[in-house]
Amino acid sequence: MSRPLFAQINLAALAANLARAREYAQGTQVLAVVKADAYGHGLMRVLPALEQADGLALLELDAAVALRERHYTRRILLLEGFFEDRELAEIAQRRLAIVVHHLDQVAMLERAALTRPLEVFVKVNTGMNRLGFAIGEIAGICERLSQCASVAALRLMTHLARAEDDDGLKEPLDAFESACSGLPYPRSIANSAGVVRYAEVGGDIVRPGIMLYGATPFPYESAQALGLQPVMTLRSQLIEVRELKANESVGYGATYTAARPHRIGVIACGYADGYPRIAPNGTPVLVCGTKVRMAGRVSMDMLSVDLTDVPDARIGSPVVLWGEGLPVDDVANAASTVGYELLCAVAPRVPFVTTRVGALDLEL
Numbered sequence: 001m002s003r004p005l006f007a008q009i010n011l012a013a014l015a016a017n018l019a020r021a022r023e024y025a026q027g028t029q030v031l032a033v034v035k036a037d038a039y040g041h042g043l044m045r046v047l048p049a050l051e052q053a054d055g056l057a058l059l060e061l062d063a064a065v066a067l068r069e070r071h072y073t074r075r076i077l078l079l080e081g082f083f084e085d086r087e088l089a090e091i092a093q094r095r096l097a098i099v100v101h102h103l104d105q106v107a108m109l110e111r112a113a114l115t116r117p118l119e120v121f122v123k124v125n126t127g128m129n130r131l132g133f134a135i136g137e138i139a140g141i142c143e144r145l146s147q148c149a150s151v152a153a154l155r156l157m158t159h160l161a162r163a164e165d166d167d168g169l170k171e172p173l174d175a176f177e178s179a180c181s182g183l184p185y186p187r188s189i190a191n192s193a194g195v196v197r198y199a200e201v202g203g204d205i206v207r208p209g210i211m212l213y214g215a216t217p218f219p220y221e222s223a224q225a226l227g228l229q230p231v232m233t234l235r236s237q238l239i240e241v242r243e244l245k246a247n248e249s250v251g252y253g254a255t256y257t258a259a260r261p262h263r264i265g266v267i268a269c270g271y272a273d274g275y276p277r278i279a280p281n282g283t284p285v286l287v288c289g290t291k292v293r294m295a296g297r298v299s300m301d302m303l304s305v306d307l308t309d310v311p312d313a314r315i316g317s318p319v320v321l322w323g324e325g326l327p328v329d330d331v332a333n334a335a336s337t338v339g340y341e342l343l344c345a346v347a348p349r350v351p352f353v354t355t356r357v358g359a360l361d362l363e364l
């Protein structure tokens, strides 16, 4: 038998989450965000589940080109636009839409001679302060671009810095409104948190990412409460079970010491698989469907858990590191990070298996 760790991707859950996003933002166009190889799920693997999206958004030009080569015909938006003149020919030829967030890009568009003019999303900085034009620049930029032979259509967009916070909407939305007032172009504002709060955020084109993968963008609202299902389940097995006597420790640095005698289980999954090494004692793990607590430090290829509550556990017992039965957000919370990071970080050595239906216990 091979090493029992694998990531199972549930395409039915992804399609259901996309439908859920549509319910939240009814009547809008939905661009499914698939950057970072679909948040670590594998872009080509998940593509069949995104058939109902109006388009895709990502920032890797090579992935966008690969989509066209796979005959993906709907809109593809490059979220960081382009970086050099020489990319524009390919962008035009492949019918890619671009975000424009910098004056250099405007100048490159003005001097380009393209086979086909582009759909351009003008990015407004509403307080994220990473990319985007200042409020007062937008009207002038749109004027310049509307004169530009390389531009077929304009959209206005922004990316919200705190859409998940109760008080995180008013300021940026007011800023966006003042930047765009009087401009007749469609608008794109909402990420996942903005989609859930669509009634407050509005816009014509939404850009959900994390919610499609069944994790929550909110610190205090679970994915389940939002009607989302986990798409990735990281599964493994116990590869060892042993007794720890009182005062014995487990793992590097002896960071966990048994207060009383109990069994521990060793799981085939470590930080070289993308499991966060920073996850402390007590981080939740499912063994035979029961939530148990991590004991000792995560090592490169293994981690250990306290089996006190699972007397039936044996070598070969099924383990879920995150996914069905254990939200990735719960593991992320324990590790002081967000579900996004864990999903994106699954290592290349972990095999992926795709299913179209729910809770399958695959035997590999």
Ligand SMILES: *Cc1c(COP(=O)(O)O)cnc(C)c1O
Residues within 6 Å of the ligand: 033, 035, 079, 159, 190, 191, 192, 193, 207, 208, 209, 210, 211, 217
């Ligand atoms: C990543 C990204 C999104 C999606 O954000 P989620 O929080 O994952 O929904 C939307 N818009 C832009 C510009 C992004 O970079």
